[in-house]
Amino acid sequence: MPSIQAFRQKVINRGYYLSAHAEEEMWADALERTDVERAILNGRMNCEFCSGETASKKVRKHHWLRGKLYVVENVDAEVCGECGERYYHARTLDAIDKLLQGDHEVKESLEVEVVSL
Numbered sequence: 001m002p003s004i005q006a007f008r009q010k011v012i013n014r015g016y017y018l019s020a021h022a023e024e025e026m027w028a029d030a031l032e033r034t035d036v037e038r039a040i041l042n043g044r045m046n047c048e049f050c051s052g053e054t055a056s057k058k059v060r061k062h063h064w065l066r067g068k069l070y071v072v073e074n075v076d077a078e079v080c081g082e083c084g085e086r087y088y089h090a091r092t093l094d095a096i097d098k099l100l101q102g103d104h105e106v107k108e109s110l111e112v113e114v115v116s117l
């Protein structure tokens with residue numbers, strides 16, 4: 001079964017973005033999802049869910065790494081102007097992993113409640 005790392009490398013090599021949705025699904029089933037790969041076309045892209053146009057923004061991202069949840073600020077994303085879906089470049093996701101795995105400054109620690117309906 002391909003690792004998320006290997007999948008991301010493949011995505012990086014092709015210059016693709018991953019949707020936030022796809023990231024979550026990958027964590028859920030750890031399967032290779034070529035159907036969620038999206039090419040960048042002339043620096044612009046359209047949302048895979050609603051076809052709306054995306055814009056480059058800095059966002060605050062919830063990021064899971066090795067069973068631990070992080071909140072990462074100042075993350076580059078393409079954000080759909082219609083539905084708000086976020087797309088992250090595989091290179092960006094890789095950079096976040098590298099940052100978290102090395103020595104890094106912690107701005108703040110939060111307590112997170114996990115609840116169920």
Ligand SMILES: [Zn+2]
Binds near residue numbers: 047081
């Ligand atoms: Zn959209």
